Amino acid sequence: MEAPPTTPDRTPGTPRPAAPTLSVVVPMYNEEDALVPLIDRLRPLLDGLGEPYEVVAVDDGSRDATPELLHGARRMWPQLRVVRLRRNAGHQAALTAGLHRARGAYVVSIDADLQDPPEKIVDMLALARRDRLDVVYGVRSDRGTDTGFKRGTAGAYYWLMRRLAGAWVPRQAGDFRLLSRAAVDILRELPEQQPVYRLLIPSLGFRGGEVDYPRAARVAGETKYPLRRMVRLAVDSVTNFSAAPLKLATWLGLASFLFCLLMMVFGLVAYANDVTVPGWASLFVAVLLLGGVQLICLGLLGEYIGRIYTAVQQRPTYLVAEDTADAPAPPAPGPAADPDPAARPAVSR
Numbered sequence: 001m002e003a004p005p006t007t008p009d010r011t012p013g014t015p016r017p018a019a020p021t022l023s024v025v026v027p028m029y030n031e032e033d034a035l036v037p038l039i040d041r042l043r044p045l046l047d048g049l050g051e052p053y054e055v056v057a058v059d060d061g062s063r064d065a066t067p068e069l070l071h072g073a074r075r076m077w078p079q080l081r082v083v084r085l086r087r088n089a090g091h092q093a094a095l096t097a098g099l100h101r102a103r104g105a106y107v108v109s110i111d112a113d114l115q116d117p118p119e120k121i122v123d124m125l126a127l128a129r130r131d132r133l134d135v136v137y138g139v140r141s142d143r144g145t146d147t148g149f150k151r152g153t154a155g156a157y158y159w160l161m162r163r164l165a166g167a168w169v170p171r172q173a174g175d176f177r178l179l180s181r182a183a184v185d186i187l188r189e190l191p192e193q194q195p196v197y198r199l200l201i202p203s204l205g206f207r208g209g210e211v212d213y214p215r216a217a218r219v220a221g222e223t224k225y226p227l228r229r230m231v232r233l234a235v236d237s238v239t240n241f242s243a244a245p246l247k248l249a250t251w252l253g254l255a256s257f258l259f260c261l262l263m264m265v266f267g268l269v270a271y272a273n274d275v276t277v278p279g280w281a282s283l284f285v286a287v288l289l290l291g292g293v294q295l296i297c298l299g300l301l302g303e304y305i306g307r308i309y310t311a312v313q314q315r316p317t318y319l320v321a322e323d324t325a326d327a328p329a330p331p332a333p334g335p336a337a338d339p340d341p342a343a344r345p346a347v348s349r
């Protein structure tokens with residue numbers, strides 16, 4: 001299968017360091033406030049594992065001080081690797097960048113806002129090793145700290161996806177999960193342009209386990225998933241995994257055809273009895289209703305055609321401006337190391 005069109009995973013010619021046991025991929029977008037608490041909690045935990053690890057912080061085109069803070073932290077924490085994307089590519093694309101570049105035998109993805117407890121990484125790793133699993137899903141057993149709106153929309157999302165895609169979609173499993181190297185390598189081969197990992201990964205049928213946790217409140221900052229992005233994720237999820245909306249047009253068409261047959265009989269009877277003058281309201285309603293239904297069906301078709309269009313274009317879903325693992329020398333004290341200043345666009349503010 002053809003590899004997804006992304007930038008090469010390494011700068012040609014740089015030696016590949018030994019693979020760590022664990023990679024922790026953290027996509028972050030404007031997370032300057034969450035970064036220090038995240039590092040304070042993640043580092044002792046990973047150091048305590050007593051095994052080689054790397055933390056792949058994917059800066060998804062942040063406009064705040066996230067990249068500078070990351071580079072600063074890297075000087076004290078050699079296992080921290082910074083992958084900086086050229087522009088904001090979105091959570092799933094940032095995850096793709098991290099998964100494609102992670103080198104660990106196991107790869108855990110986790111949000112930067114500490115809503116998912118990093119301590120569970122240890123449990124995930126132990127479970128994967130004990131039961132020889134390819135995936136361990138973090139399952140939110142309690143979303144008490146989320147807003148009622150978020151809980152409601154999330155409940156509707158998982159219900160709809162289980163109905164449309166299949167019962168293999170784990171309930172309340174987001175993007176906090178562990179993957180084995182074998183699973184990551186398979187994901188890297190897939191030509192997905194707009195992956196929705198929480199559906200894509202279960203659909204591949206890996207041997208999976210679950211680790212439950214109560215979802216905490218965001219440690220700092222605001223959610224980076226406003227309603228617009230939530231709707232986009234839901235539309236991507238549906239169009240990625242189900243053609244059912246396309247069939248809606250057929251069913252609506254059939255229903256209106258049957259209704260028309262009834263109305264025809266009604267019309268003929270009315271004509272025969274010479275009572276055909278009133279009818280403005282029914283005509284008006286019928287025209288509006290059918291117009292609306294047709295537009296909805298066209299819109300649904302458009303969503304799928306849009307996906308085909310994006311797939312045919314084969315444009316990269318993210319572009320990497322910098323990966324500190326590609327830097328020829330270890331970072332020196334002073335200004336942050338920059339392997340390719342020419343390729344580095346100014347950090348937009």
Ligand code: UDP
Nearest residue numbers: 027028029060090091094111112223224225
């Ligand atoms: N994120 C990202 N790119 C984006 C939006 C979000 O990398 O365009 C990251 C964000 O920094 C966080 C994770 O994705 O680490 C989940 O986002 P967030 O916590 O805001 O979502 P929520 O938990 O509110 O659904």
Ligand code: MG
Nearest residue numbers: 111113115218
């Ligand atoms: Mg969050």
